[in-house]
Amino acid sequence: MTRTLNWRLAPALLSISILLTSANAVAGTIPLMAARFPTVPLSQIESLTTIPSLSVLIFVVLSNPIAKKLGNKVTVLLGVLIVLIAGLIPIVANSFWLILSSRFLLGAGIGLFNAMAYSLISSYYQGAKRQTMMGYQGSVNSLGNILMFLISSLLIGFGWRQVYLYYLIAIPVFILFWWGAPNQRPAAENQEESSTAQPQLGLGQLLKGRLMIYALLVLFSMMIMQTVIVKISGLILSAGYGKIADGSIALAILGVANMIGGTLYGQIFKLLHRLIMPLGLLIDAVALFALAHSESLWLTYTLTTVAGLSTSLVGPYLFAGSAEIAGKGNETLASSVLIVGINIGVFITPYALSGLSHLIGSDQPGPILVAVSIILAVIGGLTFLLREPE
Numbered sequence: 001m002t003r004t005l006n007w008r009l010a011p012a013l014l015s016i017s018i019l020l021t022s023a024n025a026v027a028g029t030i031p032l033m034a035a036r037f038p039t040v041p042l043s044q045i046e047s048l049t050t051i052p053s054l055s056v057l058i059f060v061v062l063s064n065p066i067a068k069k070l071g072n073k074v075t076v077l078l079g080v081l082i083v084l085i086a087g088l089i090p091i092v093a094n095s096f097w098l099i100l101s102s103r104f105l106l107g108a109g110i111g112l113f114n115a116m117a118y119s120l121i122s123s124y125y126q127g128a129k130r131q132t133m134m135g136y137q138g139s140v141n142s143l144g145n146i147l148m149f150l151i152s153s154l155l156i157g158f159g160w161r162q163v164y165l166y167y168l169i170a171i172p173v174f175i176l177f178w179w180g181a182p183n184q185r186p187a188a189e190n191q192e193e194s195s196t197a198q199p200q201l202g203l204g205q206l207l208k209g210r211l212m213i214y215a216l217l218v219l220f221s222m223m224i225m226q227t228v229i230v231k232i233s234g235l236i237l238s239a240g241y242g243k244i245a246d247g248s249i250a251l252a253i254l255g256v257a258n259m260i261g262g263t264l265y266g267q268i269f270k271l272l273h274r275l276i277m278p279l280g281l282l283i284d285a286v287a288l289f290a291l292a293h294s295e296s297l298w299l300t301y302t303l304t305t306v307a308g309l310s311t312s313l314v315g316p317y318l319f320a321g322s323a324e325i326a327g328k329g330n331e332t333l334a335s336s337v338l339i340v341g342i343n344i345g346v347f348i349t350p351y352a353l354s355g356l357s358h359l360i361g362s363d364q365p366g367p368i369l370v371a372v373s374i375i376l377a378v379i380g381g382l383t384f385l386l387r388e389p390e
Contacts, residue, residue: 012180087167135265
């Protein structure tokens with residue numbers, strides 16, 4: 001890889017992570033769209049933010065065979081183009097069902113490059129550099145969340161259709177990836193291919209081993225994050241030390257902490273290596289336990305920061321480790337497995353919380369966070385038994 005291409009590669013690979021959570025950009029338009037489409041059930045209007053997850057799951061699985069036919073670069077560019085077109089359709093569409101269909105198409109576009117946001121990093125970078133880039137990927141993903149909510153909150157003042165203008169952000173992402181991503185196969189695959197390349201593995205073969213543990217860990221980590229997102233405002237209100245708007249501030253702090261943690265991940269990994277995941281989980285458990293007993297906004301904001309920083313250490317380790325487990329040529333499939341775990345985690349969180357509330361005999365945010373923190377501490381302790389991928 002030439003030096004010119006090398007410095008263009010990192011921003012190109014990281015840029016697509018800005019779009020990974022873009023389906024949530026229109027969440028604030030639900031009340032306005034309910035008024036615009038009064039004959040449509042509210043549950044179906046709310047599905048505008050959830051139906052992309054279904055198509056993401058489908059196309060994450062399909063992305064690997066599609067990439068083998070079209071190549072990684074073309075597949076990513078096709079996905080970004082679909083996000084652009086599907087994201088803008090509601091601006092001119094008058095049929096709710098056309099808008100709903102466009103949201104399914106949006107998820108299909110995201111699904112095409114979701115796994116490759118991780119696997120391409122694993123293909124082009126090795127060792128400590130791979131870990132650092134995985135941290136940056138998490139940071140850019142968090143930055144995308146922050147930009148999404150800021151831009152959407154500004155656009156919603158002009159009407160619900162204008163919020164969909166947010167998807168114009170796909171244009172610079174398309175240009176940057178087209179400009180910076182190479183057409184040839186990754187250097188890691190080109191060099192000494194005969195001695196380092198591994199046979200293509202099937203999904204069943206991958207799931208038989210350690211990768212299944214990683215998928216379950218990333219699933220559980222996502223459930224923990226969703227629990228904090230869902231319960232933080234209720235926790236503040238029930239404790240009586242703040243308003244619902246203070247919960248939104250706490251979530252913004254959580255996003256910023258995730259971004260900072262992702263940026264620092266590479267340096268922290270160099271110090272802790274395999275201990276980074278169990279320590280991240282245990283620190284998160286302590287933060288959530290203390291958060292459940294907080295009686296002031298400042299303490300809540302501080303503990304939310306700690307939770308965001310510690311949580312951001314888990315994902316990059318799992319995705320980098322999955323690439324090591326799967327071997328060269330299987331990175332996209334391994335990333336797909338973890339992304340399926342993430343989406344399943346998001347989907348089942350409400351049901352898991354309902355079951356947990358029945359188990360502990362309370363549906364209040366405080367006791368639920370205490371129970372979650374204890375479970376998280378147990379899992380964090382068990383991860384000390386996991387050896388670093390060889």
